[in-house]
Amino acid sequence: MDEDFEENDEGPRYDEPEAIDSMELYQSLSNLVFFSDDMYLRSQAQNLNLVDQFLMTLEYKVLRELLETGSTSADTCFLLAQSQMWIFAAYELLRTWRQRASEIIKWHANHGLEQKLDSLKERDKTGSHFGLRIRIEQIERVLNDEAIVAELDRQRRHTYIPFTRLEWLRVSLAKHEVSGNPKLVALMPGYGRINNWCGSLDFELENGKYSMGYINRRDVADSIRHFKLTAAPPSDEPIEGFDVYMSGKGFEQD
Numbered sequence: 001m002d003e004d005f006e007e008n009d010e011g012p013r014y015d016e017p018e019a020i021d022s023m024e025l026y027q028s029l030s031n032l033v034f035f036s037d038d039m040y041l042r043s044q045a046q047n048l049n050l051v052d053q054f055l056m057t058l059e060y061k062v063l064r065e066l067l068e069t070g071s072t073s074a075d076t077c078f079l080l081a082q083s084q085m086w087i088f089a090a091y092e093l094l095r096t097w098r099q100r101a102s103e104i105i106k107w108h109a110n111h112g113l114e115q116k117l118d119s120l121k122e123r124d125k126t127g128s129h130f131g132l133r134i135r136i137e138q139i140e141r142v143l144n145d146e147a148i149v150a151e152l153d154r155q156r157r158h159t160y161i162p163f164t165r166l167e168w169l170r171v172s173l174a175k176h177e178v179s180g181n182p183k184l185v186a187l188m189p190g191y192g193r194i195n196n197w198c199g200s201l202d203f204e205l206e207n208g209k210y211s212m213g214y215i216n217r218r219d220v221a222d223s224i225r226h227f228k229l230t231a232a233p234p235s236d237e238p239i240e241g242f243d244v245y246m247s248g249k250g251f252e253q254d
Helices: 024-030 039-069 075-109 113-123 130-144 147-175 217-225 236-247
Strands: 181-185 201-206 211-216
Touching (some): 024 217, 039 075, 075 147, 113 130, 147 211, 211 217
């Protein structure tokens, strides 16, 4: 991940805030199946988008003050707190969507969609439970168009690597552990350094065997903005290679 922070031939890897469409993150999330017809998912995506715009401005402000004075400003503590809260919110939103997608795919494979639909309808006999009504309508959509299942699977693959990186960061910040291995204590959980290009706070990730580099809130936001859902999803090989790298499997220390 270290190369993400280096300057390339076209300049720094981070776009200036004014060059980013103010609704780009929200629009990218809205392209995920079920976001368009779920007002609660859309609301969370809108919140994430609004706070992202606020934090980008603050990140660049903190960076400018560091470059001008050579010291961190009082705003840095607030930036750290808000960055962690944003990261937790981004994780929960994507986790919620991926879990829902996984359930639909599983129920479809097990021929259990109609049974699940009947169960939800039984729980909402009056038709007044808004959350259940949304779930009912989503399952009815899938029963009427099973191509949605294949699209859910494609989108899960597209989001797998960005989400897993976010998950590792979230576990380090929130649980002070290494993701997937609660016996391993995270390296400096919550400690962030100001990124020299965008001002977002860099957090180091490691797996108990080696450092995997740094990742910051802006990296997470950009990875969501840049979901390439119309492209071919990653195959098993790059996903498996990514998992091996993240876990450190097969690594032997000298």
